[in-house]
Amino acid sequence: MEFCGIELAHPIVNGSGTYDALAARRVFGAAFESEFPFAAYVSKTITLAQRAGNPPPRLWELGQGMINSIGLPNKGLERFVSEDLPAYATLPAPLFVSVMGFSPEELEAILDTLADRDEIAAFELNFSCPNVKTGNIVGSVPAEGSGGISGPAIRPVALAHVARSAERVDIPLIGMGGVECGRHAADLLAVGAALVAVGTENFRDPAAGNRIVGELRALGDQAKAPQAV
Amino acid sequence: MSSVSVGEQRVQAPFGRRAATVRSVEHHGPYTALQVEDDGGPRPLAGQFYMLQTAAGWGGGEDGRPYLPRALSFARVGGEPGDLRLDFLLEAVGPGTSRLAECVAGEDLMIAGPFGNGFTLDATRWPVLVAGGIGLAPIVALDDEIRELDGVRSSALVGMRDAARLLAADAYELVHTAATEDGSAGHHGFVTDPLASELDAGAQSGREQSVYACGPPAMLEAVRALCAERSVPVQLAMESGMACGFGACYGCVVPTVDGYLRLCVDGPVLDGSRLETALVAGAGH
Ligand SMILES: Cc1cc2nc3c(=O)[nH]c(=O)nc-3n(C[C@H](O)[C@H](O)[C@H](O)COP(=O)(O)OP(=O)(O)OC[C@H]3O[C@@H](n4cnc5c(N)ncnc54)[C@H](O)[C@@H]3O)c2cc1C
Numbered sequence A: 001m002e003f004c005g006i007e008l009a010h011p012i013v014n015g016s017g018t019y020d021a022l023a024a025r026r027v028f029g030a031a032f033e034s035e036f037p038f039a040a041y042v043s044k045t046i047t048l049a050q051r052a053g054n055p056p057p058r059l060w061e062l063g064q065g066m067i068n069s070i071g072l073p074n075k076g077l078e079r080f081v082s083e084d085l086p087a088y089a090t091l092p093a094p095l096f097v098s099v100m101g102f103s104p105e106e107l108e109a110i111l112d113t114l115a116d117r118d119e120i121a122a123f124e125l126n127f128s129c130p131n132v133k134t135g136n137i138v139g140s141v142p143a144e145g146s147g148g149i150s151g152p153a154i155r156p157v158a159l160a161h162v163a164r165s166a167e168r169v170d171i172p173l174i175g176m177g178g179v180e181c182g183r184h185a186a187d188l189l190a191v192g193a194a195l196v197a198v199g200t201e202n203f204r205d206p207a208a209g210n211r212i213v214g215e216l217r218a219l220g221d222q223a224k225a226p227q228a229v
Numbered sequence B: 001m002s003s004v005s006v007g008e009q010r011v012q013a014p015f016g017r018r019a020a021t022v023r024s025v026e027h028h029g030p031y032t033a034l035q036v037e038d039d040g041g042p043r044p045l046a047g048q049f050y051m052l053q054t055a056a057g058w059g060g061g062e063d064g065r066p067y068l069p070r071a072l073s074f075a076r077v078g079g080e081p082g083d084l085r086l087d088f089l090l091e092a093v094g095p096g097t098s099r100l101a102e103c104v105a106g107e108d109l110m111i112a113g114p115f116g117n118g119f120t121l122d123a124t125r126w127p128v129l130v131a132g133g134i135g136l137a138p139i140v141a142l143d144d145e146i147r148e149l150d151g152v153r154s155s156a157l158v159g160m161r162d163a164a165r166l167l168a169a170d171a172y173e174l175v176h177t178a179a180t181e182d183g184s185a186g187h188h189g190f191v192t193d194p195l196a197s198e199l200d201a202g203a204q205s206g207r208e209q210s211v212y213a214c215g216p217p218a219m220l221e222a223v224r225a226l227c228a229e230r231s232v233p234v235q236l237a238m239e240s241g242m243a244c245g246f247g248a249c250y251g252c253v254v255p256t257v258d259g260y261l262r263l264c265v266d267g268p269v270l271d272g273s274r275l276e277t278a279l280v281a282g283a284g285h
């Protein structure tokens, strides 16, 4: 399949900030690369300056998901380019880099630096992290003591948002929010998403990406098979 | 301070999670020991941990939780890869550990791991093992590793709230000096009292020691401070709130002299010299 001119093996990618492929390689070894769970790898959001992130505790569990207040810890642009980019380039999937600027100028500076790096297939612009204050907020309203909700709790709302967005815009969309299985991914694709991102489910199942791709294929085969009456 | 580099002792995990059947369940006072058949996993190192959830009925407790898997250190490993048995020792303190404590033999878990690093044993020094409460689990595992080595002798100190909890140390045949907070067995008081005596006796006899500890944050901090005062190397197996266990969520950070680090991939065993304090927000119970 194709997404924004990029050839992808299937429509499942990771949500930014929900998979550190370099840490996973350390933990799982070679099997992580030979069974790579995503069609493209989305990096954790990077910012111009290095950020330590929020003090712990950073996580709260809900019955159907979680709340996080991580605060975008990252090495900053310079060390991302010198340390992480060469390592990401060796992953067996195209690299999408998530970036955030605290002002339009800052965003421009990041994109200028990264624009002609061959290692990068696409950029994802983070406009709405609930856990840091930026001048670019589009989505949620940041406040002291707030956090980002993720997991099955947000699935119905996410599905409705993706459906509405797909009706209004012509650009390809990545749908996400509470995807736990192939059925949930199929629902997002059905309302107009071009790709589906898996986030929190990775925490419960490190190979969730592979499982969901398999379940999606099985659903497709079922749909193609002649229906019994 | 330490002559060994702590942090890179690890056995890699199979990619993904896998089913593991509960083989037996035993209760030692308020603690529960689960023995699990891990046919698909490698032999882990003492200090490493697993993320566990039940295959069915995970959720629906207090506030609908648990949702995320729970981190547990293994306490004992038996058998060989392909036919491995792992013992987990847990205390029911909330919805996740309560659900795990209700497991019955034959029930399936989903597990991932081993994760994190293990203790780095410095065999040139006399190992002093210190366990507090459910922190007993990785200390039993380390004691097992030491007993497999030729000619390495060690001491173990165990602190518990009461004698009922000490039953777990006996069940695992850990030869130890005991301390209980209520005085119902062993020394009446904290485990750091016998630890101070042990370290002072070691210093007087010119015996070089190295301390390995796991327990609640306040105990770990007291152990860290005692060792720092005496320039004794110490490795602490710590806890923090973990969602994933493999470096994906950045939730489990603890502050160190080098800034925040993710306890699940750069720990849970940390060299005491990397910490200003072992009192960490969001850790322990
Ligand atoms: C590497 C590692 C190894 C571990 N090994 C073991 C083991 O061998 N045996 C064992 O019994 N436990 C072990 N634990 C601890 C265990 O994982 C937790 O106690 C467990 O997650 C509790 O889950 P729960 O749902 O039962 O309770 P929860 O309701 O999640 O929490 C239990 C207690 O912790 C407190 N708490 C939870 N989250 C926070 C937070 N963010 N900030 C402050 N306090 C909080 C709660 O108030 C409550 O008192 C280990 C933890 C780690 C990180």
Ligand SMILES: Cc1cc2nc3c(=O)[nH]c(=O)nc-3n(C[C@H](O)[C@H](O)[C@H](O)COP(=O)(O)O)c2cc1C
Pocket (backbone or CB within 6 Å): A014, A015, A016, A017, A018, A044, A045, A068, A070, A072, A098, A126, A129, A148, A149, A150, A151, A152, A154, A176, A177, A178, A179, A197, A198, A199, A200, A201, B249, B250
């Ligand atoms: C712990 C955590 C960290 C996250 N970090 C980022 C991030 O750095 N940048 C970003 O754009 N989104 C981040 N997200 C949002 C996810 O990419 C995703 O949009 C969201 O979790 C919804 O999907 P889910 O329900 O499948 O998790 C984070 C989410 C979680 C749970």
Ligand code: FES
Pocket (backbone or CB within 6 Å): B241, B242, B243, B244, B245, B246, B247, B248, B249, B250, B251, B252, B253, B262, B263, B264, B265
């Ligand atoms: S538990 Fe998720 S990064 Fe450590």
